[in-house]
Amino acid sequence: MQVFKLKDILPSKVAGSFAGMPDFSACFQRSWREFRVFDLETCASSLDTAWELMDQGGMLAGDSVLCLEQTGGRGRMRRRWSSPRGNIYAALKLPVPDSTEMNRMLSIITGYSFQRALMARGIEVFLKWPNDLVVNSGKAGGILIEEKRGGILAGIGLNLKSLPDSRELRTGRLMDPVHLSGAWPEADPRTAWAELVYLGQFWYDNILCNYSLIDFISEVKPYLWLVNQMVRVEQDQIVLEGRLKGIDESGGIILDCAGHHKHIQTGTLLS
Known part of the structure; x- marks a missing residue:
């Protein structure tokens, strides 16, 4: 396992392009410049690895685990998540909202935050309730919120370059998987993840610091798929x-x- 500071793997042109963004670290006592990425070539599950690190006191809000390949990834309803190399398989520790009503919306808030991060790349993305990212009417990724022992993790999978084996896909699915190689051809998992955390955390913090529940519901509605x-x-x-x-x-x-x-x-x- 390697440990990187997010600021050290974030492409400089990304940080420069959004240098004027407000910093909401005052809400959560931690700046994005302090975020760490625990980087592994292979793991059973990024979420399981993150929970182990949390149990050891090794993860703070904004820190994340990135696995380049998973052998036992999981999705909603504990469905197996096929994890070929070339994509993002990550777990991000989220700040715990002060508001109980916002806590109930975490899957939507997190999905919307990463949707906005991708939209900054010019990628048209919609949210499929409750936890999928939709591009060109196909599933490009998904988000799984897990909460226990006073902590909250978001498991995030995003197809950058490869797709699951068709034999492992769920029958009766609403959409087929898609990847982002056409819209984001230069993306590699490490720098793409740094960019998504940087921009996604900005939106997450912005929503929790500045939005009422009603404001957020109104904000997200146009981006809901269907x-x-x-x-x-x-x-x-x-x-x-x-x-x-x-x-x-x-x-x-x-x-x-x-x-x-x-x-x-x-x-x-x-x-």
């Missing part, structure tokens, strides 16, 4: 159909089912 379109959602083996209206105050989605609004906190978006 918003204002008819969708189907599977919940507890029941399929509901309606028009996706947005996010509610608990991080669930609002579905307009023939004029009746249903609030769905857990489930799978089918179409």
Whole structure:
């Protein structure tokens, strides 16, 4: 394992391009210049490695684990996450929000923060509820929030150059995986991760420091995939159909089912 300061692997042109951004470190007592990246060639899971480091007192808010290859990655509902080399497989320790209501929105806030980081690259990205990053109607990445022992980690996977083996993909999936090699051809996992943490943490901190819950819900709505379109959602083996209206105050989605609004906190978006 190697340990880098984020500022040492962040491309200078990126830091220079956004040098005028406000610094919200006062909200969390730590500047991005102090963030560290624990870098591994191979690991079982970036999340598992991060939890081990946290148990040892070795990770602070803003620190992250980056594995160039995972042998036991996991996604939502503990589905296996195929992890070929060339992509980002990372776990980022998040500052704990002071607000309980914002804490319930962490998956959406984190997804939106990294979406905005990618948009700064000129990549059009949408959020698929509850935790996927969508590019060109395909899944480019996903985010998994884990909270325990007083800490919060965001597991983040992003397809930069390679795709999972098609034999490992879930049947009945809504979309196929895509990678970003066309939109971001020069990206390599280390420098791309540094850039995403730098910009993503800015948006994360900005939201928690300056946005009300209602403001954030309004902000994120235009970036939701399939918003204002008819969708189907599977919940507890029941399929509901309606028009996706947005996010509610608990991080669930609002579905307009023939004029009746249903609030769905857990489930799978089918179409």
